[in-house]
Amino acid sequence: MALKVTKKELSLFTTNFSLTYFILFIFLTMLMMFMDSRYDYLKQIRKDFSFITSPLIILTNDTFNFFENFQYLSKSKTLLEDEINQLNSQIDRLGIENQMRNFLVAENENLREATLLSKKLAPKKTYPAEIIKPTIRGRTQIIILNKGLKDGIRQGMPVVNRLGLVGQIYSTYNQTSEVLPLLSKKFAVNALQDNGQNHAIIYGDTEFLVIPFFPASIDISLGDKFVTSGLDNVYPSGIKIGEVVNVSPEDKQFNKILLKPTTFSNQFSLITVLDY
Amino acid sequence: MLKKSHDVKVKQQKLFIGLFLFSIFFSFIDLLSFININFYPEYFIALMVLTITSNLISISIMKVFLLGVIVDILIGSILGQYTIAFLLLYGLQVFSQKYFLMPSKAQTILLAFLSISLGIITVTIISQNFNPVFYTNGSLLNYLIIETAITFFIFMIFQIFYERTYGA
Numbered sequence: 376m377a378l379k380v381t382k383k384e385l386s387l388f389t390t391n392f393s394l395t396y397f398i399l400f401i402f403l404t405m406l407m408m409f410m411d412s413r414y415d416y417l418k419q420i421r422k423d424f425s426f427i428t429s430p431l432i433i434l435t436n437d438t439f440n441f442f443e444n445f446q447y448l449s450k451s452k453t454l455l456e457d458e459i460n461q462l463n464s465q466i467d468r469l470g471i472e473n474q475m476r477n478f479l480v481a482e483n484e485n486l487r488e489a490t491l492l493s494k495k496l497a498p499k500k501t502y503p504a505e506i507i508k509p510t511i512r513g514r515t516q517i518i519i520l521n522k523g524l525k526d527g528i529r530q531g532m533p534v535v536n537r538l539g540l541v542g543q544i545y546s547t548y549n550q551t552s553e554v555l556p557l558l559s560k561k562f563a564v565n566a567l568q569d570n571g572q573n574h575a576i577i578y579g580d581t582e583f584l585v586i587p588f589f590p591a592s593i594d595i596s597l598g599d600k601f602v603t604s605g606l607d608n609v610y611p612s613g614i615k616i617g618e619v620v621n622v623s624p625e626d627k628q629f630n631k632i633l634l635k636p637t638t639f640s641n642q643f644s645l646i647t648v649l650d651y
Numbered sequence: 652m653l654k655k656s657h658d659v660k661v662k663q664q665k666l667f668i669g670l671f672l673f674s675i676f677f678s679f680i681d682l683l684s685f686i687n688i689n690f691y692p693e694y695f696i697a698l699m700v701l702t703i704t705s706n707l708i709s710i711s712i713m714k715v716f717l718l719g720v721i722v723d724i725l726i727g728s729i730l731g732q733y734t735i736a737f738l739l740l741y742g743l744q745v746f747s748q749k750y751f752l753m754p755s756k757a758q759t760i761l762l763a764f765l766s767i768s769l770g771i772i773t774v775t776i777i778s779q780n781f782n783p784v785f786y787t788n789g790s791l792l793n794y795l796i797i798e799t800a801i802t803f804f805i806f807m808i809f810q811i812f813y814e815r816t817y818g819a
Contacts, residue, residue: 397742400712401738404735408729408730431675512678514691
């Protein structure tokens with residue numbers, strides 16, 4: 376005798392799995408991705424949930440600090456004495472450098488005043504900050520600073536170190552802030568060739584900086600340097616960005632230019648945020 | 652499927668919460684950087700594969716979706732990155748159950764490996780498109796292979812903890 380079965384029992388998925396719901400959720404996820412890609416909702420959500428993530432960041436940083444401090448404490452007395460001697464000689468050297476620097480600063484100030492550019496170009500205020508752990512979020516490399524909203528850091532402020540431009544403040548929380556590095560695909564800056572002649576917009580491109588369309592009629596050679604132009608009113612002019620490492624023809628009219636950044640975000644732990 | 656006793660269920664729920672917190676914490680620590688290796692194990696993919704394949708907690712498509720959104724908020728490059736990976740893992744598991752009603756140990760491990768690979772490929776592709784801010788010297792294929800191997804190793808460690816919830 377033939378056994379009577381319902382249509383549901385014959386379907387591909389006999390568990391409580393619903394193919395309709397599955398497709399619906401996949402569609403919903405794709406919609407979420409599209410909306411986030413277009414309107415950057417995740418940034419705002421992370422800000423709203425920072426009361427959960429901030430303790431995590433502090434915990435991670437404290438864990439690293441604990442191990443570093445533990446390592447430091449376990450150093451022998453001799454090593455510490457050597458270090459003190461080295462630091463003393465470093466202090467002497469830095470003291471001399473500082474004297475020279477003070478002279479140069481004073482001289483520079485005089486020159487700026489003379490040319491009436493001081494107020495226009497100098498940043499209003501600078502905030503020294505330290506790069507803290509964590510340096511990753513999942514698989515994404517991030518730069519977190521130990522200064523946040525309560526220290527006066529605002530979204531969009533340029534971040535520099537002594538070699539050049541590091542990036543821009545991307546997101547600020549109460550006690551910390553996150554930097555968008557030069558090499559991020561979201562990064563763009565108005566730049567000027569250091570001979571003061573050619574303007575271009577430089578974009579981050581994971582491993583190099585790139586100028587996608589640079590007029591082929593303009594001569595440019597390897598090693599040419601680019602600095603911030605200041606035209607965007609975001610970055611002060613004259614901060615080093617990078618130097619040309621490759622020029623390849625895009626079409627008859629334009630060249631694609633690759634630049635190596637002057638500095639990498641993780642090169643120094645201390646950086647400076649400019650209020651410009 | 653064998654019915655779990657109440658004690659085992661409670662133990663497994665606790666294990667899930669523990670592993671979830673462990674994954675969050677270690678997703679913020681560049682653990683392998685101490686030995687100069689820039690690979691980030693996908694702790695959440697490993698946890699999700701274990702949860703789905705071993706039924707660590709009772710799971711439904713809604714829970715998978717919500718877990719994905721939470722993980723995206725915590726560590727995702729874009730909203731939906733881990734959600735879609737988790738949904739695909741869930742889909743793969745349900746589909747494979749059709750063909751492996753009583754899978755052997757070897758088949759289970761192979762399925763887990765395939766699931767981890769699928770999860771990592773999905774997450775990496777989305778990462779590459781939306782936020783490729785990780786720097787690797789080798790090719791993407793090498794990166795994928797090594798990352799899958801490391802994540803599979805993490806999965807095996809999670810699996811040991813899972814098996815211990817059944818006691819001796």
